[in-house]
Amino acid sequence: MIEAVGLTKRYGAKTAVYNLSFQVRPGAVTGFLGPNGSGKSTTMRMILGLDQPTSGHVTIGGHPFRQLPNAPRQVGALLDAKAVHGGRSARNHLLSLAQLAGIPARRVDEVLGVVGLQDVAKRRSKGFSLGMGQRLGIAAALLGDPQVLLFDEPVNGLDPEGILWVRNLMKKLASEGRTVFVSSHLMSEMALTADHLIVIGRGQLLADMSVKDFISANSADFARVRTPQTAPEQREKLTGVLTEAGGQVLSEPDGAMRVTGLALPRISDLAHDADVRLWELSPHQASLEEAYMRMTQAAVDYRSTEDQLAGLQQPVPPGYAPPQPVIPEVPQQGWYAPPPPGQNPYAGAPAAAPVAPQAAPAVPPAAAPAPAPAAAPDLTKRENDEDAR
Incomplete structure (x- = not known):
């Protein structure tokens, strides 16, 4: 279980998180919601010991993250899918993490199969797409078979099949009694995945209740x-x-x-x-x-305004229709057939046919005169001409 008590984090004059208290219980998928800049990423970093709270504390299983023995076997996290050495292959990246945590190498191949990257395990991660990088980050989070998992935007860059896979994975992990804490901006996906919600705005707690109660309230x-x-x-x-x-x-x-x-x-x-x-x-x-949207409308920091140039476009005259380009018809065969001569719209005017020269009388090879050697240039005459100038 994750428990935060009076969690506060200040960066100079800016307060990112203020007096935040909540619990993330095992056996359920807990969604972590809030507008951009509300303090979600800062809160997750404090949970994982990456940032030190200004005041308050947060524990995992009753202990701060830095005091957990062999933390990768107890807590798995995906905060930044790009935090991978691009020159390493997917398997070598996971293998290095496994060796640091004392995890058997066979576990690397297991999680590569779980996330569907077994066929590209030897490819360098710098050539991975955004969705493949997300899958590799999820594999790293699952590497130690932990009881507590934190995911920040886990479906970012995934296709519909990948989103469905992540949704089912989160539910399966929670059904096994694990603590699953997921931050996302996709409300439609959270409605299908999360059982409980923690909503913050401008660093403060706005709601801590089930999805059904949140919608009703x-x-x-x-x-x-x-x-x-x-x-x-x-x-x-x-x-x-x-x-x-x-x-x-x-x-x-x-x-x-x-x-x-x-x-x-x-x-x-x-x-x-x-x-x-x-x-x-x-x-x-x-x-x-x-x-x-109704709950967080007062906690949004970034609001767009109307475009001041939106009404400056020239009005279209009534009845005006833009000219349509003339596209030549292409034969309907399965292969491309060039147009007949004289009907190619992209060809220029045909060039005048050259006049064929009259054939010279044939000369037997033996009687053909040998070509005269080329005369050498007269360098003396050229030098005299230059002196005369």
């Missing part, structure tokens, strides 16, 4: 109701009935109604009693992204 559930578009009087009638029953009705951009304060069965009964036909009656629960 930071969003308002409502019902979408739609009546026939050809009968606006039924919409008005239903609006009055729902309002009288204590509901709040708002119009949606697509013509539906957003109803809060009434349960779905109650809405259905009121519409039936009022003889109003419904085309849609569906519950809506906010997503993790909506709830997260």
